[in-house]
Amino acid sequence: MNNTAKILQIGSNGAVVQLPERQFPGVVIQGDSLSILMRKMIEIRLMITDKADISETTSEIDDVIDKLYGRIALYEMTLEKNSIPLPYTKWNKDDFKSNNTKKDKIDAWYDGSAICVIAVGSHGDPLDLGEEEAIEFVNKINHCIKSAQQGDAPEPALPAR
Numbered sequence: 001m002n003n004t005a006k007i008l009q010i011g012s013n014g015a016v017v018q019l020p021e022r023q024f025p026g027v028v029i030q031g032d033s034l035s036i037l038m039r040k041m042i043e044i045r046l047m048i049t050d051k052a053d054i055s056e057t058t059s060e061i062d063d064v065i066d067k068l069y070g071r072i073a074l075y076e077m078t079l080e081k082n083s084i085p086l087p088y089t090k091w092n093k094d095d096f097k098s099n100n101t102k103k104d105k106i107d108a109w110y111d112g113s114a115i116c117v118i119a120v121g122s123h124g125d126p127l128d129l130g131e132e133e134a135i136e137f138v139n140k141i142n143h144c145i146k147s148a149q150q151g152d153a154p155e156p157a158l159p160a161r
Contacts, residue, residue: 009078014071016078024087027075033067040064054125106133108140110147117141 002020009016013033018025047057104127108117119127
């Protein structure tokens with residue numbers, strides 16, 4: 001049995017290594033880097049159980065994803081460089097990263113049978129409004145109430161802000 005591992009690529013905090021008698025290479029992660037990832041996951045777990053602010057939790061999750069994606073990217077590049085097929089479908093970072101293009105949504109409308117109201121932040125948390133925004137929103141709701149009382153036709157919803 002050959003006990004010698006072949007280093008295929010050295011990265012900044014780890015390496016891609018081919019162990020003897022294994023079909024696919026593995027990734028070596030430095031102990032301190034592994035400890036940091038573990039600590040972050042524990043912090044995220046506590047945030048979730050403590051019902052912390054969703055945007056803070058999402059930010060922490062994205063940080064772990066970025067660190068792991070760096071390892072995945074090194075692994076995929078190394079296998080490609082060494083003409084070794086991936087043992088899985090190649091990752092696309094956009095497939096698992098939160099959608100940062102979402103916008104806050106605030107709207108009120110009368111749909112013909114009910115007054116509909118939404119005020120949610122881009123990460124799904126309640127939306128904080130300034131005084132002027134709150135007054136504008138209340139005016140919109142009041143307009144919807146008048147439309148409902150008068151039996152007016154439904155109004156189209158406004159786009160996200």
